[in-house]
Amino acid sequence: MVGSVSRETGQAKPGKVKYRKAKASWNPAMQAIPVSGIRRLVNMASTMKDVIHLSIGQPDLPTPKHIIDAYIDALNAGQTGYTMDAGLPELLVALRDYYGRRYNRKLTRDNILITSGATEAMYLAISATAAPGRQFIVTDPSFLLYAPLIRMNGGEVKFVRTRAENNHQLDPDDVIRAMGSRTFALILNNPNNPTGAVYPRSTVETILEECAYRGIQVYADEVYDHLIFDDDDFASVLNCSMDLDNIMCISSFSKTYSMAGLRVGWVISSQAAIKSLRRYHMFTTSVANTPSQFAGVAALTADQQCVQEMVGIYQERRDRIVELIEQTPYLTGYKPGGAFFAFPDLPPHVDGSDLALRMLKETGVCVVPGDAFGEDCTNALRFSFSTTCERMEEAFDRIIPWMAKQQF
Numbered sequence: 254m255v256g257s258v259s260r261e262t263g264q265a266k267p268g269k270v271k272y273r274k275a276k277a278s279w280n281p282a283m284q285a286i287p288v289s290g291i292r293r294l295v296n297m298a299s300t301m302k303d304v305i306h307l308s309i310g311q312p313d314l315p316t317p318k319h320i321i322d323a324y325i326d327a328l329n330a331g332q333t334g335y336t337m338d339a340g341l342p343e344l345l346v347a348l349r350d351y352y353g354r355r356y357n358r359k360l361t362r363d364n365i366l367i368t369s370g371a372t373e374a375m376y377l378a379i380s381a382t383a384a385p386g387r388q389f390i391v392t393d394p395s396f397l398l399y400a401p402l403i404r405m406n407g408g409e410v411k412f413v414r415t416r417a418e419n420n421h422q423l424d425p426d427d428v429i430r431a432m433g434s435r436t437f438a439l440i441l442n443n444p445n446n447p448t449g450a451v452y453p454r455s456t457v458e459t460i461l462e463e464c465a466y467r468g469i470q471v472y473a474d475e476v477y478d479h480l481i482f483d484d485d486d487f488a489s490v491l492n493c494s495m496d497l498d499n500i501m502c503i504s505s506f507s508k509t510y511s512m513a514g515l516r517v518g519w520v521i522s523s524q525a526a527i528k529s530l531r532r533y534h535m536f537t538t539s540v541a542n543t544p545s546q547f548a549g550v551a552a553l554t555a556d557q558q559c560v561q562e563m564v565g566i567y568q569e570r571r572d573r574i575v576e577l578i579e580q581t582p583y584l585t586g587y588k589p590g591g592a593f594f595a596f597p598d599l600p601p602h603v604d605g606s607d608l609a610l611r612m613l614k615e616t617g618v619c620v621v622p623g624d625a626f627g628e629d630c631t632n633a634l635r636f637s638f639s640t641t642c643e644r645m646e647e648a649f650d651r652i653i654p655w656m657a658k659q660q661f
């Protein structure tokens with residue numbers, strides 16, 4: 254058939270079809286999403302043989318069996334429909350009780366919204382509030398979703414730098430100095446990706462007190478809240494603030510229970526905030542995956558020994574990677590207190606992106622360059638220790654002599 258497309262309706266006029274290729278016309282906000290440097294490296298790695306990945310951003314340890322069983326049982330019991338929009342009632346209760354015990358904090362089910370991972374929770378929180386004229390304080394480096402999401406919605410990002418020489422600790426005075434009349438919110442990721450820094454209680458309390466005083470919102474990303482080493486205290490915002498009026502605490506099952514692909518997370522906030530987010534959630538993903546929410550109930554209500562064991566394994570790896578980084582020429586390391594990442598510095602003028610690409614080509618070791626996480630940390634590399642000590646040792650057997658040959 255021959256015909257053409259009506260200019261007005263976009264539909265084919267009978268008789269003269271001459272298909273015009275539709276021009277993609279994206280919302281200009283899409284330009285805020287950077288071309289992923291990580292993708293480029295991982296794509297290249299996928300074409301190579303014998304690559305060792307120290308680039309992994311998810312747990313490599315297996316999901317505990319009782320959690321898998323609960324997921325399968327839910328499927329077999331026909332739990333394949335939608336849940337309530339706020340989440341599976343059993344999971345809301347399990348989370349309420351769990352946080353009540355952990356932080357001695359009285360919550361109700363109406364303080365909680367179940368989402369498709371912490372990613373959706375962060376997306377809802379940021380995109381429901383970022384707007385022109387509103388400034389968000391974010392650490393540099395920081396997890397790669399925050400800044401683009403803020404900018405996509407017209408918000409402004411104000412970075413506060415952290416440095417390897419200070420163990421990537423956040424100085425509360427720097428944060429307070431960054432606050433101004435346009436500051437709307439602070440994103441506090443503790444423990445931090447990509448640095449593994451865990452902020453002490455005094456830091457969290459000082460920052461929260463100032464935010465409450467100035468009416469600044471705090472979006473706390475606590476997905477690594479259990480991956481804390483050396484038996485250190487963890488200062489959750491839920492444990493450091495008087496009320497939830499300006500707080501959204503976001504977490505998920507992804508890291509603590511090795512459930513990244515099951516996609517369940519949550520937001521905890523005031524009932525009023527949850528009510529608004531709940532409406533928005535219905536217009537984005539509707540509900541989180543149903544059998545995964547049953548798996549989440551099993552994760553929270555069973556014995557937590559599996560978590561202790563995983564933390565023990567990550568801590569051993571952390572100790573080993575700290576030694577290996579220390580032995581590597583040109584890297585300034587430190588001791589990350591949580592998560593499964595280290596973010597050592599290179600000398601100031603070295604381009605981490607170029608170095609990571611050459612390292613992959615010439616040694617077959619894949620790491621993530623600093624510029625994936627911020628603007629002032631391009632002379633850094635992120636090493637993930639979500640892999641065995643043996644694999645890390647093999648990787649550094651290649652990296653150390655290669656780095657020694659570099660002339661910076």
Ligand SMILES: Cc1ncc(COP(=O)(O)O)c(C=O)c1O
Pocket residue numbers: 310311369370371372373396442445446474476504505506507513517518
């Ligand atoms: C700091 C941080 N927040 C959020 C996420 C996303 O977590 P989820 O799998 O729950 O969406 C990640 C995943 O890497 C992360 O590192």
